[in-house]
Amino acid sequence: MKIRNNMVRQGVGRRSLCLVLACLSLALHLFLALFCLFVLQTSCLFPPSSSSPSSFSGSSPQCQQGSSSHFSSSQSSSHKLPTSRQIRVAKMSTHINPKPEASLNVVNEKVKKLITVKMATKMSQRVNRHSKLEGLFSHPLYNMPRPQLQEDDWLLRLKPTKKKDEDSWKDEEPESSEESDWQTDSEEDGYDRADWTSSTETQPPWLRYHLGITRWELYDRKDPSIAEMTQQMATKRILSAVQKSGGTQLKLIMSFSNYGQALVKPMRQGRDSETDLNLFYFSDFERHNAEIAAFHLDRVLGFYRIPPVVGRLLNVTTEIRDITTDQKLSKTFFTSPVGNLCFHGQCEYYCTTENPVCGRPQVLEVSLASMLPDLSLAPRRNWRSPWRRSYSRTKLAPWEKNPDYCVTVKQTPPYSEGTRLVDFIDMVILDFLMSNMDRHHYETFETFGNNTFLLHLDNGRAFGRHSVDEPSILEPLRMCCRIRRSTLLRLRLLSLPRFRLSDVMRESLSQDPLDVVAPLLSEPHLSALDRRLATILQAVHTCLEHHDDAVYDDLQGLDHIYNTIRQ
Numbered sequence: 001m002k003i004r005n006n007m008v009r010q011g012v013g014r015r016s017l018c019l020v021l022a023c024l025s026l027a028l029h030l031f032l033a034l035f036c037l038f039v040l041q042t043s044c045l046f047p048p049s050s051s052s053p054s055s056f057s058g059s060s061p062q063c064q065q066g067s068s069s070h071f072s073s074s075q076s077s078s079h080k081l082p083t084s085r086q087i088r089v090a091k092m093s094t095h096i097n098p099k100p101e102a103s104l105n106v107v108n109e110k111v112k113k114l115i116t117v118k119m120a121t122k123m124s125q126r127v128n129r130h131s132k133l134e135g136l137f138s139h140p141l142y143n144m145p146r147p148q149l150q151e152d153d154w155l156l157r158l159k160p161t162k163k164k165d166e167d168s169w170k171d172e173e174p175e176s177s178e179e180s181d182w183q184t185d186s187e188e189d190g191y192d193r194a195d196w197t198s199s200t201e202t203q204p205p206w207l208r209y210h211l212g213i214t215r216w217e218l219y220d221r222k223d224p225s226i227a228e229m230t231q232q233m234a235t236k237r238i239l240s241a242v243q244k245s246g247g248t249q250l251k252l253i254m255s256f257s258n259y260g261q262a263l264v265k266p267m268r269q270g271r272d273s274e275t276d277l278n279l280f281y282f283s284d285f286e287r288h289n290a291e292i293a294a295f296h297l298d299r300v301l302g303f304y305r306i307p308p309v310v311g312r313l314l315n316v317t318t319e320i321r322d323i324t325t326d327q328k329l330s331k332t333f334f335t336s337p338v339g340n341l342c343f344h345g346q347c348e349y350y351c352t353t354e355n356p357v358c359g360r361p362q363v364l365e366v367s368l369a370s371m372l373p374d375l376s377l378a379p380r381r382n383w384r385s386p387w388r389r390s391y392s393r394t395k396l397a398p399w400e401k402n403p404d405y406c407v408t409v410k411q412t413p414p415y416s417e418g419t420r421l422v423d424f425i426d427m428v429i430l431d432f433l434m435s436n437m438d439r440h441h442y443e444t445f446e447t448f449g450n451n452t453f454l455l456h457l458d459n460g461r462a463f464g465r466h467s468v469d470e471p472s473i474l475e476p477l478r479m480c481c482r483i484r485r486s487t488l489l490r491l492r493l494l495s496l497p498r499f500r501l502s503d504v505m506r507e508s509l510s511q512d513p514l515d516v517v518a519p520l521l522s523e524p525h526l527s528a529l530d531r532r533l534a535t536i537l538q539a540v541h542t543c544l545e546h547h548d549d550a551v552y553d554d555l556q557g558l559d560h561i562y563n564t565i566r567q
């Protein structure tokens, strides 16, 4: 009887425990469901704030409807007239493809949504933490007075609107100040309606970026258009994808509904796979994460000479195969033995079935670099680097045979005048830090003559190895012993624990949408940056011991800035 009572009591106790647990679990699920609903509703990317260096940070999120689900197979071209009436802060594109891969599309959209949610969480976490990057960018060395710009210091200028003479003005119907300078109503082919005027609020961010290019830099770090542009490249609907000719490896040009365009490089190998030591540098695959990291490094160094780059997850089916009008490209799609959608395109190197670019099963990581203004508007000059490498496996380049090579270079125009040599050394420093041996050429905007900054294009072969450094990249600095004072001071700043290059790079890269998939640079690559920075500073130190003119003083009259670093 006693035993039975005990059993009954135990039974009742267990049942009420189960009931409590069930209730708890129900409440928890309800809470989670409500929470998810809330997060998904508010999971828009944050609009950029002009005061913050963070690409996606800002005060309050803005949500908007995604663009229409209409697809077009027409190829964009630069002669088409522009679009987009308002600057939009787009949320991750949410179009639904009515075609067969609809279910896979839904999966991809979920991945994208997850990233958006994760990013929002990251942003809110970062607000509370001390930001080394913000500290760095608020330092006087990153806020130096900008040179007074003359009219011919701008790359592009808007044509002045025709001035009407006073009398005829009175006779005519006055024009609205809002009248568009560029108008299209080509919505039916997928492009936004264009209603742009000379007023910046009406222009899409990529146009404002182009209009902001000057003789001295590609963009102003504090210009909110830059963050808006990268955000749009990462999220906006893609209307066209075609192969880009030129260069050796596969690249695509993608066009967006607001007439913006990007140069796309796909992920071809694991982010952490180090380049085989037996490969010549020119045999290495390009890396999408190197293009992204190079943009961030150039910005952290205070150069602003790399077109803004951002990462994105693409759907190989709907965002490349289905929309391309490029016959050469479309012929090369195939499904791999494990069911991944692959393609290889047509180009000089690695465009073969043995070297495919593959989605998983169709999600592909890519880098998108903002396109520079069309060559017809802003022609560029291509310069051979005096320190270019030999493509031969046996021959040495001239600079490898002659220890006094720089003496000649210093006497040869354009290196004998202006800032060309120190600009070149800046590029050498960037390349040594990221171990880029592929700088055989560089470009400048023709209209600025010799007196301008150097574009640091094509960084796909950087960040290939973290375990070894490549001393030959630093040879121009060692041979010429010349460096800008402002560059040297920023390098010193970045070697201090308070800022530390690896820390600010980690933080800067965390702003990229792909960083939530996996860090864009692994820790060994980040530590390599600190190690290489120490090597550069040591090389400069050696120069300072032997040369009085090692430092090119670009801070004359700015002693207060110089003094803040010396202390």
Ligand SMILES: Nc1ncnc2c1ncn2[C@@H]1O[C@H](COP(=O)(O)OP(=O)(O)OP(=O)(O)O)[C@@H](O)[C@H]1O
Residues within 6 Å of the ligand: 246, 247, 248, 249, 250, 251, 263, 286, 307, 369, 370, 371, 372, 438, 457, 458, 459, 460
């Ligand atoms: N952001 C950009 N906007 C416009 N043009 C660009 C941009 N980036 C690169 N280009 C142009 O495209 C050409 C090819 O690009 P890139 O050098 O990246 O390709 P690549 O295949 O790596 O070339 P290579 O094999 O010569 O190293 C460049 O020489 C440059 O003139």
Ligand SMILES: [Mn+2]
Residues within 6 Å of the ligand: 247, 286, 438, 458, 459, 460, 461
């Ligand atoms: Mn290249």
